[in-house]
Amino acid sequence: MKHLNIVYIGLVSMLLCGASACKHDDITTRPVNLNYRPGADFIKNNYDLTIFSALIDKSGMKDELNGAGPYTFIAPNDKAFTEIGLTKDKVATISEDSAKHIVQYHVITRRLMTDDIPANGVDVRYATLYDDRQLYVSNGSYSPGQEIDPTKNRKEIYFNGSLAIKKDVTVLNGNLYVTDKVMKYTPGDMQAFLADKPELSILVAGFKKFGYWDKLKGLKPFTILAPTNAVFEKAGMTEAFVNAMNTNEYYGTRLFGVYLMQGNRYFVNDFSVFRTITGVNGITVLIDPSDTWSFSMYVQTNTYTGLPTTMYITIRTALQYPYEEVKNFSDGIPANYDFLTDNGILHKIETVIVLPSQAKR
Template identity: 40%
Template sequence: MKNRKPIRNSLLIIPALLMLLFGACKHDDLEIAKPNENFRLAADFIKNNYDLTLFSAAVEKSGMAETLRGKGPFTLLAPSNTAFNEIGISKASDFDKMNPDSLKALVRCHILNQQLLFSQVPVNGVDIRYRTLAETQVYATLASYAPNNSAYPANNLYFNGSSVTRKDVTIANGIIHVLNKVMKVTPNSTVRDWLAKRPQYSIFVSGLKKFGFWERLSGAGPFTVFAPQNSVFEAQNITEASIAALDPATHSGERLFGSYILHNKHFFISDYNVFYIINNESAYNGQLDNDSWYFIISTERNFFTAAVTYSAHLQTALDYPYDTYPAAGSTTPALTDNLTDNGLVHDMQGLLLLPEQALKH
């Protein structure tokens, strides 16, 4: 009797060992990474995504669809439908009005021929450059946190000033980041070229010419220019004729028109939001060239849309006592961040200074 007890215990142990063995095999099988057959190629993914149908139409009409069905890897910086709506494109047929070469360049400017994950963009990096299929450069900026506030990162990622609203969307041949704005790039062009081709800025251009700033804008730069449209000047009864009648001997051109130009600065509107996050700067202060006055600009980022708007004004000094002038800015992000080879142009919906406020004393 005593000899049989150990045998029964051994027999009971065998099934338990078998269960552990099969359990271990099953566990090992679950650990094996299997390819996800649901991942689609870039062109097919955007075609079947309800928020990217306009970008998909642009890809198809530009002849880039087959490229995006290739091996890759690609990174698509894909503007949402709302982003296209904001620049006047509401349906696929609207792309038919564009020059085919311009449309192809627009699409290619939104594609990198590498996979760029959110985690690969340098933390608090500003204007990190990557190459696009159009052979242009795209500027990536990631504002995470100030050094003394690293526990609560903002992680605001921008490409050419456009906010990323969805990041790291995995596709079979790369990655997609969804943008809230269409990136506007004009290669082989200067700030001066950009303004000259747009008649809605002709009064502003006449002022730049009158006070000697126009030729400078074809130089190396970089320049960041804030440009009011004709309607803004006309609302204050300012015309090309009235500007032509101004006397540089009695009016400060540096304050009246030079204040719209930041020299040796390459700032997207989002950069001011970035400075706020990483440097705790509530506003940017830039002194006017050859003048004691300051250009002050601050931004606000919409929590829901990630749109960044700005407000700017002139100030006679940084510290009290000083005089300040009414603010101008833009509540239309689609009109800002126009990138050229030597700088940026931002639409400004207001005037920094009126002629009577720029009189020399």
């Protein structure tokens, strides 16, 4: 399953740009009687899409993306790229293939207007230029009991959990959305993804020790919450410590199973869509069908305040009262969210959820 920086120009530049040759397009939906630029040229001519434009140049795809199309461009703004450490200088150091894969996954192979996306649709799939691999689009439109009125629907559009902050921008060969996050997609299964991330090796060791590792190659979707090695080590859980653990002495479901939600793929901002559609924000489930402990998660999305989207997670000793609260914490680093693979999604977190002392048999 399944949320424009302003570049301040110097006085001299402002004076020079009085000429029409220095005019940059405004990212708005424009009347149909104006002349349009094709997609790659439009992106290149906008101050807040400079990193995406640099990726297009690096990928060698400019002519293709200025072609007939039609295309839908999912264009992360510069802030979205810098949040994950991808600056224009960094773009110059990556390979052409890497740039191409990023760009291709951000281009849908059809013109997709907001009115084409089903109201209250969740994880509607659309093919991209990246070998027809699909991305997921959700449209939070109206709440229970509200009249279905297309003129009043909220149309909160998310591409793989990235919020469209500008919608239905017309370009010559399609249309364009500006988003607040980069879609982070890696082909293959989650097991391969984790094996390639040395900073997550302690989580991998725990999954292997307690029998979860092989599940990460299956087709069943899942969501992983992933503390990094530094987070585990701060809590005294080194890789050597985990490898030496006696599995008979601990509830593996509580110690490492708590990081794996099986059966559902949740982008963080899916919870914003669920709140719009159902009026309910969050989930409460057993951490494992064989355990009595419960896992609750909800998300606060600050769409209009500009504050970061924050996850709130609570672990309790039972699904319903009476229970004891084991852990209650929040996590609000959007750059750590929504690492998508073909069979799951991963969100890095800054907290060890359950300590070994709390998972003792």
